[in-house]
Amino acid sequence: MRTFIAIEIPSEVKQGLRAEQQRLRDLLEKLDLPPVLRWTNTDNLHLTLRFLGETQAQQRRLIQEGLAGLAAAHQPFTLSLSRLGCFRSWKNLRVLWVGIEGNAVALHAVQSEVESFATQLGFGADKQPFSPHVTLARSRRNAPRSALRTASEQLRRAAAQETPQLEFHWSVRDLYFIRSVLGEGGPRYSTLARCPLRFDSQ
Numbered sequence: 001m002r003t004f005i006a007i008e009i010p011s012e013v014k015q016g017l018r019a020e021q022q023r024l025r026d027l028l029e030k031l032d033l034p035p036v037l038r039w040t041n042t043d044n045l046h047l048t049l050r051f052l053g054e055t056q057a058q059q060r061r062l063i064q065e066g067l068a069g070l071a072a073a074h075q076p077f078t079l080s081l082s083r084l085g086c087f088r089s090w091k092n093l094r095v096l097w098v099g100i101e102g103n104a105v106a107l108h109a110v111q112s113e114v115e116s117f118a119t120q121l122g123f124g125a126d127k128q129p130f131s132p133h134v135t136l137a138r139s140r141r142n143a144p145r146s147a148l149r150t151a152s153e154q155l156r157r158a159a160a161q162e163t164p165q166l167e168f169h170w171s172v173r174d175l176y177f178i179r180s181v182l183g184e185g186g187p188r189y190s191t192l193a194r195c196p197l198r199f200d201s202q
Contacts, residue, residue: 002180003055003192005067005114007047009134010170013081017098018042019165020084021136024096027158028151036143036151037096041186045134047079047100049114049175052123059121064177064193066117070110071175071195077106080169084159085133086152093152094139100132102169107132110175173197 009017021039028037055063082099100107111130119125139148177193 001055001060002053002182003060003063004051004178004180005049005063005118006176006178007049007079007172008174008176009045009047013168013170014042014045016081016165016168017045017134017136020098020163023163023165024136024155024158027154031150031154033147033151034144036140036148037137038140038186039137040135044187044189046176046178046189047132047134049111050118050123050126052118060177060192062121064195066121067114067175067177067193068195070113070117072198073113074106074110074197076171076173076197076199077103078169078171079103079107079132081134081166083166084136084155084163086155086159090152090156090159091149093148093155095135096137096155097133097135098166100134107172114175173199 021042025039052063079100079102082101085097085099086093087095087097108130111132115126115130173196175195175197176191177195179190179192181188181190
């Protein structure tokens with residue numbers, strides 16, 4: 001069973017991200033290019049804290065127990081959407097994303113503990129540094145290079161513009177342990193556990 005640990009995106013924030021996806025799609029359609037991107041289903045948008053991959057039943061039990069304790073040690077914190085960006089580069093685009101900012105100290109503290117927790121359970125250390133983002137699209141493997149370069153240049157220009165639909169912030173109150181099932185129409189996600197953060201009433 002493929003699994004990962006994440007922060008869910010509220011529905012109203014997903015609506016803003018959906019509007020941004022549509023804005024970018026409209027820009028690319030005007031270029032009359034062949035399809036070069038695979039757009040993420042809006043329902044699947046989330047902030048990944050740690051991808052775990054294949055897990056066994058015993059591991060999943062330990063993950064759920066450990067994640068519940070980890071979450072309970074942290075208070076809710078606020079996040080917000082940031083600018084458009086990409087992996088690897090605008091000249092060699094592989095992933096198009098929207099950055100996450102806000103209470104960076106709290107977010108990185110939680111993610112660092114999740115990473116440490118995962119390695120203690122035997123999962124290999126993540127080779128890439130944590131870069132908080134929400135994936136909007138990925139380049140298609142068979143995309144013509146010239147078309148992808150043209151699209152990337154248009155997206156680079158779009159990234160320099162202010163986008164009101166990305167002016168969202170929200171309070172993170174839970175961590176999620178999620179199952180991912182791969183299929184022809186893209187992955188399907190289901191929640192295995194929702195672990196609340198600690199809420200201290202004043």
